[in-house]
Amino acid sequence: MAEKTLNPFEIVQLQVKKACDELGENEAVRKILSVPEKVMEVNIPVEMDNGTTRIFTGYRVQHNTSAGPTKGGIRFHPKVNKDEVKALATWMTFKCRVMDLPYGGAKGGIIVEPKELSIRELERLARGYAKSIAQIIGERVDIPAPDVNTNGQVMSWMVDEYSLLRGVGQTLPAVFTGKPVEFDGCLGRTEATGYGVAIIAREASKLKDLEMSGVRFAVQGFGNVGSHTAMYAEEMGAKVVAISDIDACLINEKGLDVKALMKYMKENRTISGYPKADEINRDEIFKQECDIFAPCALENAITTRNVEQIKADIIVEGANGPTTPEAENELLKRGVLIVPDILANAGGVTVSYFEWVQNLHNYYWSFEEVQEKQERKMVAAFKSVVEMMKAKNVDMRKAAYMIAIERLATPMRLRGWFKDGTYKRA
Numbered sequence: 001m002a003e004k005t006l007n008p009f010e011i012v013q014l015q016v017k018k019a020c021d022e023l024g025e026n027e028a029v030r031k032i033l034s035v036p037e038k039v040m041e042v043n044i045p046v047e048m049d050n051g052t053t054r055i056f057t058g059y060r061v062q063h064n065t066s067a068g069p070t071k072g073g074i075r076f077h078p079k080v081n082k083d084e085v086k087a088l089a090t091w092m093t094f095k096c097r098v099m100d101l102p103y104g105g106a107k108g109g110i111i112v113e114p115k116e117l118s119i120r121e122l123e124r125l126a127r128g129y130a131k132s133i134a135q136i137i138g139e140r141v142d143i144p145a146p147d148v149n150t151n152g153q154v155m156s157w158m159v160d161e162y163s164l165l166r167g168v169g170q171t172l173p174a175v176f177t178g179k180p181v182e183f184d185g186c187l188g189r190t191e192a193t194g195y196g197v198a199i200i201a202r203e204a205s206k207l208k209d210l211e212m213s214g215v216r217f218a219v220q221g222f223g224n225v226g227s228h229t230a231m232y233a234e235e236m237g238a239k240v241v242a243i244s245d246i247d248a249c250l251i252n253e254k255g256l257d258v259k260a261l262m263k264y265m266k267e268n269r270t271i272s273g274y275p276k277a278d279e280i281n282r283d284e285i286f287k288q289e290c291d292i293f294a295p296c297a298l299e300n301a302i303t304t305r306n307v308e309q310i311k312a313d314i315i316v317e318g319a320n321g322p323t324t325p326e327a328e329n330e331l332l333k334r335g336v337l338i339v340p341d342i343l344a345n346a347g348g349v350t351v352s353y354f355e356w357v358q359n360l361h362n363y364y365w366s367f368e369e370v371q372e373k374q375e376r377k378m379v380a381a382f383k384s385v386v387e388m389m390k391a392k393n394v395d396m397r398k399a400a401y402m403i404a405i406e407r408l409a410t411p412m413r414l415r416g417w418f419k420d421g422t423y424k425r426a
């Protein structure tokens with residue numbers, strides 16, 4: 001049967017409903033968490049190098065502020081749309097709460113193909129976006145960060161623009177995270193999401209009686225998240241047998257040399273043509289024999305079109321929203337362990353939180369300290385999700401949502417956002 005196409009926002013609403021139903025949560029909690037608090041749409045005029053003006057549409061969505069300021073990346077991509085950003089902001093809320101970070105979720109995006117812009121045009125766009133959303137962000141309000149096609153350079157332009165607008169002579173670095181280390185960034189942030197995915201993959205293997213050393217690993221997407229996931233998985237002893245990007249899929253039965261491939265990618269901007277592997281069609285990644293598959297590209301990668309092909313015992317979601325609900329049901333029926341995005345890729349926002357804390361205190365930590373703190377936080381979150389999964393006999397995604405929802409319902413109740421008769425007089 002053809003899959004009913006749900007957009008990512010409908011998917012996250014379904015995920016929230018399922019977890020609220022399982023918890024028997026107050027209906028008001030589901031209603032509040034099913035919609036974002038604020039959606040801002042901006043139209044940014046950008047002067048192009050040839051003197052013409054183009055208007056770019058962007059969004060900043062803030063989903064829930066009950067637990068603290070909102071937090072989440074900014075995506076530059078031609079397929080960005082309002083519902084996608086709303087979904088990504090909602091996932092951020094649950095991600096932050098499952099990690100016990102004092103944040104709610106937000107996300108931003110601009111509809112743009114950044115490859116078509118010159119570096120100066122990109123800078124003007126980044127500055128224009130920062131200026132457009134300046135009224136609703138701030139170090140205690142909403143703290144953006146990088147996501148697909150944005151990086152430390154883009155964050156630096158935005159900090160500069162925001163500081164010019166608001167700073168009365170000061171630089172305000174804590175408003176954005178994911179900055180370069182040389183400009184108030186945090187050691188280990190660039191690697192953090194992939195490092196976290198690999199840590200979670202290692203913990204998940206233990207549940208399936210597998211050892212990370214020798215495990216067969218496949219990764220879809222070779223950008224920031226995919227490349228660091230593969231690099232740390234290899235460092236932990238996994239054999240990375242397949243990697244894909246937008247152009248190709250590379251396979252090597254003996255294991256790819258991930259660092260060499262990262263170097264090749266940096267020089268060639270594609271993995272295609274890398275000599276020490278066999279090159280096949282991009283989407284053949286789904287068919288590869290492996291124990292662990294990490295989708296690290298975009299939403300809706302694993303669907304009913306390819307779910308039959310997947311051979312892995314464990315899926316660790318490096319990307320946000322890579323598995324559709326129908327594909328997930330198929331995989332769960334087959335006993336595949338799916339570690340959900342809100343846990344698996346939470347290393348990025350966790351180290352962004354560390355960056356924010358360091359910026360606010362103007363006191364900086366070593367790389368080892370950051371990674372050690374990250375690992376501790378991720379292993380603890382993984383354990384609490386597994387405990388919930390076992391206690392309630394639910395799948396891992398539902399367990400992660402249940403933990404996050406409990407941690408959201410309490411501050412919302414205490415703040416009086418809904419009434420359920422539990423108010424206690426002094």
Ligand SMILES: NC(=O)C1=CN([C@@H]2O[C@H](COP(=O)(O)OP(=O)(O)OC[C@H]3O[C@@H](n4cnc5c(N)ncnc54)[C@H](OP(=O)(O)O)[C@@H]3O)[C@@H](O)[C@H]2O)C=CC1
Nearest residue numbers: 147148149193221223224225245246296297319320345348
């Ligand atoms: N960066 C971070 O810290 C975090 C990112 N994430 C999520 O991880 C995912 C990846 O983000 P990130 O690595 O930062 O983004 P990047 O832009 O660095 O990397 C994504 C890569 O995936 C490639 N890609 C796109 N479509 C496909 C496809 N069908 N098959 C194979 N490769 C494909 C892209 O190619 P091309 O550019 O040519 O299109 C790009 O190289 C996103 O879902 C993001 O939201 C989650 C948590 C934190």
Ligand SMILES: O=C(O)CCC(=O)C(=O)O
Nearest residue numbers: 072073145147348349352
């Ligand atoms: O680092 C951050 O604050 C946000 C990261 C992000 O956008 C994500 O986890 O999807």
